[in-house]
Amino acid sequence: MGNTMTTTPQFVTESGPDSLAARARDHLWMHFTRHSVYYDGGHVPVIVKGDGCYIWDDQGRRYIDGLAGLFVVQVGHGRKELAAAAAAQAEELAFFPVWSYAHPRAIELAERLAAYAPGDLNRVFFTSGGGEAVETAWKLAKQYFKMTGKPTKHKVISRSIAYHGTPQGALSITGIPPAKIPFEPLVPGGVKVPNTNFYRAPEEYRYDEKAFGLWAANRIAEAIEFEGPDSVAAVFLEPVQNSGGCFPPPPGYLERVREICDQYGVLFVADETITAFGRIGDMFAMNRFGVVPDMITCAKGMTSGYSPLGAMIASDRLFEPFTKGSNAFLHGYTWGGHPVSAAVAMANLDIFEREGINQHVLENEGAFRSTLEKLRDLPIVGDVRGAGYFFGIELVKDKVTRETFTDDEAERLLRGFLSKALFDNGLYCRADDRGDPVVQLAPALIIGQKEFDEIEQVLRQTLTEAWTIL
Numbered sequence: 089m090g091n092t093m094t095t096t097p098q099f100v101t102e103s104g105p106d107s108l109a110a111r112a113r114d115h116l117w118m119h120f121t122r123h124s125v126y127y128d129g130g131h132v133p134v135i136v137k138g139d140g141c142y143i144w145d146d147q148g149r150r151y152i153d154g155l156a157g158l159f160v161v162q163v164g165h166g167r168k169e170l171a172a173a174a175a176a177q178a179e180e181l182a183f184f185p186v187w188s189y190a191h192p193r194a195i196e197l198a199e200r201l202a203a204y205a206p207g208d209l210n211r212v213f214f215t216s217g218g219g220e221a222v223e224t225a226w227k228l229a230k231q232y233f234k235m236t237g238k239p240t241k242h243k244v245i246s247r248s249i250a251y252h253g254t255p256q257g258a259l260s261i262t263g264i265p266p267a268k269i270p271f272e273p274l275v276p277g278g279v280k281v282p283n284t285n286f287y288r289a290p291e292e293y294r295y296d297e298k299a300f301g302l303w304a305a306n307r308i309a310e311a312i313e314f315e316g317p318d319s320v321a322a323v324f325l326e327p328v329q330n331s332g333g334c335f336p337p338p339p340g341y342l343e344r345v346r347e348i349c350d351q352y353g354v355l356f357v358a359d360e361t362i363t364a365f366g367r368i369g370d371m372f373a374m375n376r377f378g379v380v381p382d383m384i385t386c387a388k389g390m391t392s393g394y395s396p397l398g399a400m401i402a403s404d405r406l407f408e409p410f411t412k413g414s415n416a417f418l419h420g421y422t423w424g425g426h427p428v429s430a431a432v433a434m435a436n437l438d439i440f441e442r443e444g445i446n447q448h449v450l451e452n453e454g455a456f457r458s459t460l461e462k463l464r465d466l467p468i469v470g471d472v473r474g475a476g477y478f479f480g481i482e483l484v485k486d487k488v489t490r491e492t493f494t495d496d497e498a499e500r501l502l503r504g505f506l507s508k509a510l511f512d513n514g515l516y517c518r519a520d521d522r523g524d525p526v527v528q529l530a531p532a533l534i535i536g537q538k539e540f541d542e543i544e545q546v547l548r549q550t551l552t553e554a555w556t557i558l
């Protein structure tokens with residue numbers, strides 16, 4: 089496993105001292121970024137325009153946006169309808185909070201999300217993004233148990249290499265040590281269990297996905313027993329885990345997690361920050377997998393990125409104590425349920441319905457998968473996995489033994505070569521080593537075979553070159 093969280097590519101392009109790139113280097117603090125790269129002759133890539141699944145940089149070059157920005161731009165860039173929805177709302181009511189007051193767009197959107205959400209997840213708490221939604225879910229779990237006679241339940245179980253955001257609670261839930269170490273001590277009570285990377289399953293489960301799923305789910309029961317059921321409030325997991333490179337749930341896994349949570353009185357929180365809003369072909373991936381959690385956290389694709397918004401959606405049972413007496417959830421965000429963002433979300437979801445975006449993903453995910461699977465003939469491609477429009481390609485040193493790269497090799501391969509080469513060859517995506525090295529793809533949900541082929545060709549060319557530099 090790599091020892092860093094950054095995926096800063098080493099771009100080197102000519103640029104003048106007054107260029108946007110130079111000004112970015114001098115004043116913009118980029119997130120999860122090694123800034124030294126830009127002081128050592130690197131050039132900050134500056135993206136100035138988007139249209140559909142393509143983006144353009146300040147040098148006029150076009151790229152396919154293989155990551156939908158950051159798992160966000162579901163309906164594609166350049167939708168005037170969404171810009172118009174934002175403008176109309178800003179003219180009518182630019183801002184009002186949802187602190188003891190309501191406004192029409194927040195009401196309509198809460199009702200709509202509740203209708204899309206599984207089971208009786210009917211209560212929507214808006215946030216500005218995914219990390220705040222995760223933070224909110226943990227706080228609700230703690231308070232719920234305090235209000236219902238189980239005040240010692242506070243810990244959270246989550247999975248190794250999973251990313252759940254940067255607030256200190258969400259970071260405790262995150263399972264990526266390098267992302268946490270600089271900020272420790274974090275909120276106590278974050279307990280980690282194995283994820284569902286079938287490619288890296290223990291030897292005895294390598295050929296039986298169902299048995300592996302059962303084994304992985306049972307590690308949650310084991311952790312609850314070990315920590316003490318009276319201390320555990322919730323299990324947080326993504327239906328398809330992003331970090332580490334797209335781990336879908338093995339058959340039976342989510343059902344078994346639900347069973348374990350019920351057995352121990354532990355809440356099941358599905359972190360759908362990435363997987364909601366069509367990424368897996370449904371408004372919520374949990375609908376597709378047929379398991380009802382107690383809470384869902386979501387953000388990103390809700391507005392397709394035309395304005396920021398997140399939400400925690402809770403079941404009726406979790407809200408019930410808050411309907412009584414002086415009880416209140418003393419928690420909130422100024423921007424939560426922002427009218428402009430809520431209006432954009434409504435317009436975005438209108439596009440989903442009108443254009444059948446989820447159906448499109450369901451109809452085309454097989455073609456996307458089989459196009460990427462062609463890359464398996466390359467010596468560096470160990471695994472291709474994922475679901476919906478969400479795939480990871482794991483890179484290996486030896487396909488037969490599944491041997492991965494050393495930290496130094498991963499550093500040279502991912503940062504020294506791949507990120508930049510993919511970008512230079514016209515594909516923006518993510519080369520990541522938060523687990524074993526992977527290339528991750530999560531394009532806009534509107535693309536089809538032509539763009540699948542384009543992505544495959546850039547990957548083929550670049551991964552072929554990558555093998556020669558090792």
Ligand SMILES: Cc1ncc(COP(=O)(O)O)c(C=O)c1O
Binds near residue numbers: 220
């Ligand atoms: C699963 C998951 N949870 C939480 C977050 C944090 O979301 P945000 O960056 O909006 O705070 C992310 C961000 O990528 C995520 O992928």
